[in-house]
Amino acid sequence: MSGVIKKDASLELPNELSFKALLGLAEPVGLDGDVMRGIQARTMRQRTTLRVGLNLVCAIMAIFLYKGVAPTWALASWAILFSAFHLFTFHQFGTKWVWDRPQINREDVRKLNTHSAVTAIMWGSAFGFLGTSGSLMELIGLWSIVLGMMVYASLLLPTAPMAATIFIGVTSLCASIGFVFHSGYYLAVAACGIGALLIMACLRSARAQILFEVANSIVQEKSETVSLLLREFEDSGADWLWQTDTSRCATHVSPRFAYALGEEAKAIEGQPLLKLIAGDAWEKGQYPQALHDLADRLKRRESFSNLIVPVTIKGITRWWELSASPRHSEDGSFLGFRGVGSDVTEQRESADKISHLARFDTLTGLPNRLQLTETLAEALSDADKWRRRCGFMMIDLDRFKAVNDTLGHPVGDRLLAQVARRLQLIMSDNELCGRLGGDEFAVVIKDANDSKYVATLARRIIESLSRPYEVDQNTLYIGASIGSALGPIDGRTVELLMRSADLALYRSKDQGGNTHHSYQHKLHANAEERRLMEFELRNALEREQLHVEYQPVVNADGDNILVGFEALLRWNNPKFGNVSPAKFVPVAEDARLIVPIGDFVLRRACKDAMSWPESTRVAVNISVDQLTSTNFVETVISALHDSGMPAWRLELEVTESIFLRDGTLAVQVLDRLRGLGIKLSLDDFGTGYSSLGYLRNVRFDTIKVDRSFVQGAAKNKAESLAIIRAVVALADSLNIATTAEGVETESELAMIQQLGCKKIQGYYFGRPMVFADSLELFKGPRRNVA
Incomplete structure (x- = not known):
C-alpha cells in the first residue's frame, strides 16, 4: 500500500466507525488511528492542486461579481489575502510538510483542519467584505459560488470529514448572517439547512470511503503476501505446483515441476500425469498400488492429501508426496486438478531405515x-x-x-x-x-x-x-x-x-x-513352586528358619579318627517342610540371595567350630556368587575375627563351576584366601571340564572325589576305579589330600581305604547333625566315630 500506510501494517476491517472517531475527536475502535489519519492526509494531498485551483477560480468569479459594486479597497484586500494564503497552502501541501513522515499523528491532522478553517473563514469574510456592499441578488450569487465549494468539500473530500465540516459549517453560518443582513430570512434558514444536510452526507460518505480504503489495503496486502509466498514456494527448490485439465493431462507446467521430472516444461505440457509419474510402467500397464490409488482419486475427482507415490524418472525410482483438489468454474463445471508435490525420497529412505532398525x-x-x-x-x-x-x-x-x-x-x-x-x-x-x-x-x-x-x-x-x-x-x-x-x-x-x-x-x-x-504342564507348576519358594526364602533368615548341620570327616588310615566337619545348610519352612538344598540353593542363586545366606553359614560355622577341639577343622561350601562378590575376602576375615578361630582351621570348598563364571577373578581371590592360611578344597572333582588345569592354576589342599565314583568303585566298575586311582596318584604327587564322599557301606569303606584316599565322609560315619549332637562326639576317650 502506498503513501503513509505501511505495507506490514496489520489491518483488520472494523465493524463500524463512529462520527466522533471520523471527526478525530476520539480514537476509532477496531482500527489503528494512525492508519485512518494517514488515509485522510493522503486524500487531501492527492487533491491539493484541484482544491487550490477551484478556490482561486471561485474567488475570481466572486471578484467579477462584485466588481464595481463593492469598494475597490475591500475587493483588492480580500483578493490579495485570499490568493496569498492559497499559494502558501499549495506550496506546503504540494511539497513536503507531513507527507514523508512514517506516521500521521493527531497534531498533524489538526494543522490540516486549521488550513480548512482558514479557507472557510476567508470565504465567510467575503460575505462581510463584499456581501454588504451589494443587493440581495449579488449576495445570492456569492452564496451560489460558495455553495459550489461546499458541495466540492462534501463530495471530493469525504475521507477528511473534519476539514469538510469546518468549511461547510463556517461558510453556511456566514451566508446565513449575510442573508439576515439583507432581510432574507428564508434564505438564511435554507443556507443553514443545506449546510447541515451536506455535513451529514459528508460524514456518511467519509465512513464508507474510509472503510473502502481499509478493505482495499487489506486485499492489496494479502494479495502481495500470497504472491510473495507463491514466489518463495516456487523458488524454495523443495516443492512445486502442478495442474491438470479435464483429461488429467499436465497444464501450465511450472519450472520446478519440470525439473523434478528431469524434462523441459514444453515437453511435459499436455502429457498425462500418470504417464509422467509411472515411467516405464506406463507401457506395461503394471502400476504399483499407490499409483492405482492416485488414478482412482483423479478419476473420481476427489481431493487427496499427502499421498505417497513411487515415481520412475529415467529408470530411477523416487518417492513423491502429492496433494490436490479439483477445480471448478463459476457455473460448477469441472476444470481439472491443481495441487502441490514434493520429493520425499530422502525422508522415505530415512523412515525405512528407522523402521528396519526398529524391527x-x-x-x-x-x-x-x-x-x-x-x-x-x-x-x-x-x-x-x-x-x-x-x-x-x-x-x-x-x-x-x-x-x-x-x-x-x-x-x-x-x-x-x-x-x-x-x-x-x-x-x-x-x-x-x-x-x-x-x-x-x-x-x-x-x-x-x-x-x-x-x-x-x-x-x-x-x-x-x-x-x-x-x-x-x-x-x-x-x-x-x-x-x-x-x-x-x-x-x-x-x-x-x-x-x-x-x-x-x-x-x-x-x-x-x-x-x-x-x-510340559508340570513345568508351570514347578515354576510356581519356585516363585513361592523364593518368596519364602527371602524371609527365611529373619525368621530363623535356616540352620547349619555338620557331617563328620574322618581319617581313612584304619582308626577312623574324627578330623573335621563339613557345614551343610538346611531349611525348615512351615509351608514346604524340610526343603532339600538341591531345590532351594538354585532358587537362592537365581534370586541373588546366596551371598547373604552363604555369609550366615560361614559365620555360624566359624562360631560353632570354636566349641570343638583345636585340631578339628570345619569345611564351608562357597558359591560362585560369593567368591566373585567384591568384599568376599573381607567377609571371611571378619568371620574369623569375630569368632576368634585361626585361619588354618577353616577350609573353603569350591566347585569347578566358579572357573566358568570368571576364572581370572576366582584364581586371584583364592590366592588371597590361601595367603591368609585358609585351606582350599576342590569339590566334585572329575565331574567338570578341565580339572587338571584348575589344579595347575590354584594350589588346593584337598581334592574331594565325587560319590558317584565311590559307588562305581564299590561295584568294581573299571572306569570309576581308574579315575579314583588317577586322582589319588595325582594328589599324592602334588602333596594334596584326598577325601572320598558318599561312603555308606563297609564294602565302600574297604575299597576307598584300599585305593589310598586319606579322608572319608559319608553316612557310614554319620549323617549331618545339629551342632549339639556334634559336641557329643568329643565326650568319649577317643574321637573314633566308626
Whole structure:
C-alpha cells in the first residue's frame, strides 16, 4: 500500500466507525488511528492542486461579481489575502510538510483542519467584505459560488470529514448572517439547512470511503503476501505446483515441476500425469498400488492429501508426496486438478531405515524381539483360524559368557554374528529366527502340526551351533539349550507361549545344557513352586528358619579318627517342610540371595567350630556368587575375627563351576584366601571340564572325589576305579589330600581305604547333625566315630 500506510501494517476491517472517531475527536475502535489519519492526509494531498485551483477560480468569479459594486479597497484586500494564503497552502501541501513522515499523528491532522478553517473563514469574510456592499441578488450569487465549494468539500473530500465540516459549517453560518443582513430570512434558514444536510452526507460518505480504503489495503496486502509466498514456494527448490485439465493431462507446467521430472516444461505440457509419474510402467500397464490409488482419486475427482507415490524418472525410482483438489468454474463445471508435490525420497529412505532398525537386530541382522512377537501373533492367529499348531523356540547359548569374560565383548559379538548365520542357513520358509537379546535367540514355526518337526529342527540347531567356531584366530566351543512350546495348546497368547518356551528352556539349562526340552504342564507348576519358594526364602533368615548341620570327616588310615566337619545348610519352612538344598540353593542363586545366606553359614560355622577341639577343622561350601562378590575376602576375615578361630582351621570348598563364571577373578581371590592360611578344597572333582588345569592354576589342599565314583568303585566298575586311582596318584604327587564322599557301606569303606584316599565322609560315619549332637562326639576317650 502506498503513501503513509505501511505495507506490514496489520489491518483488520472494523465493524463500524463512529462520527466522533471520523471527526478525530476520539480514537476509532477496531482500527489503528494512525492508519485512518494517514488515509485522510493522503486524500487531501492527492487533491491539493484541484482544491487550490477551484478556490482561486471561485474567488475570481466572486471578484467579477462584485466588481464595481463593492469598494475597490475591500475587493483588492480580500483578493490579495485570499490568493496569498492559497499559494502558501499549495506550496506546503504540494511539497513536503507531513507527507514523508512514517506516521500521521493527531497534531498533524489538526494543522490540516486549521488550513480548512482558514479557507472557510476567508470565504465567510467575503460575505462581510463584499456581501454588504451589494443587493440581495449579488449576495445570492456569492452564496451560489460558495455553495459550489461546499458541495466540492462534501463530495471530493469525504475521507477528511473534519476539514469538510469546518468549511461547510463556517461558510453556511456566514451566508446565513449575510442573508439576515439583507432581510432574507428564508434564505438564511435554507443556507443553514443545506449546510447541515451536506455535513451529514459528508460524514456518511467519509465512513464508507474510509472503510473502502481499509478493505482495499487489506486485499492489496494479502494479495502481495500470497504472491510473495507463491514466489518463495516456487523458488524454495523443495516443492512445486502442478495442474491438470479435464483429461488429467499436465497444464501450465511450472519450472520446478519440470525439473523434478528431469524434462523441459514444453515437453511435459499436455502429457498425462500418470504417464509422467509411472515411467516405464506406463507401457506395461503394471502400476504399483499407490499409483492405482492416485488414478482412482483423479478419476473420481476427489481431493487427496499427502499421498505417497513411487515415481520412475529415467529408470530411477523416487518417492513423491502429492496433494490436490479439483477445480471448478463459476457455473460448477469441472476444470481439472491443481495441487502441490514434493520429493520425499530422502525422508522415505530415512523412515525405512528407522523402521528396519526398529524391527531388526543391529549386530546380527536378524529380526528382533518386536518382529518376532508380531510374527508369533500372526502364527497364533492362523493356527486358531485353520485349526492347526504353531511353534516357538527359545535358544540360549551355553558357555557364551565365558567367551565374553576371557576374550572380550568384541570377540563375543563376532561369535554371535556367526551363530546368526548358522541359524539362517537352517531356516526354511516355515520358520523365522531372530535375536531376543544377549545370547538368546528364538524361532517362530508357522506350521508345527508334525510333532516330530520341532524336535528334528531343535536337534539340527544344537548340532550346528555346537560345531567349533573360528573367531580372530581363536577356536571356540559353545553349545545351545533349547526350550519349545506349541500354540495354542501351550499358550493362546504371545506372552503365555513365550513363557511356556522359557520354562522349557530353563529345564534344558538345569540339566546341563546342549539339549532340547518341550514344554510340559508340570513345568508351570514347578515354576510356581519356585516363585513361592523364593518368596519364602527371602524371609527365611529373619525368621530363623535356616540352620547349619555338620557331617563328620574322618581319617581313612584304619582308626577312623574324627578330623573335621563339613557345614551343610538346611531349611525348615512351615509351608514346604524340610526343603532339600538341591531345590532351594538354585532358587537362592537365581534370586541373588546366596551371598547373604552363604555369609550366615560361614559365620555360624566359624562360631560353632570354636566349641570343638583345636585340631578339628570345619569345611564351608562357597558359591560362585560369593567368591566373585567384591568384599568376599573381607567377609571371611571378619568371620574369623569375630569368632576368634585361626585361619588354618577353616577350609573353603569350591566347585569347578566358579572357573566358568570368571576364572581370572576366582584364581586371584583364592590366592588371597590361601595367603591368609585358609585351606582350599576342590569339590566334585572329575565331574567338570578341565580339572587338571584348575589344579595347575590354584594350589588346593584337598581334592574331594565325587560319590558317584565311590559307588562305581564299590561295584568294581573299571572306569570309576581308574579315575579314583588317577586322582589319588595325582594328589599324592602334588602333596594334596584326598577325601572320598558318599561312603555308606563297609564294602565302600574297604575299597576307598584300599585305593589310598586319606579322608572319608559319608553316612557310614554319620549323617549331618545339629551342632549339639556334634559336641557329643568329643565326650568319649577317643574321637573314633566308626
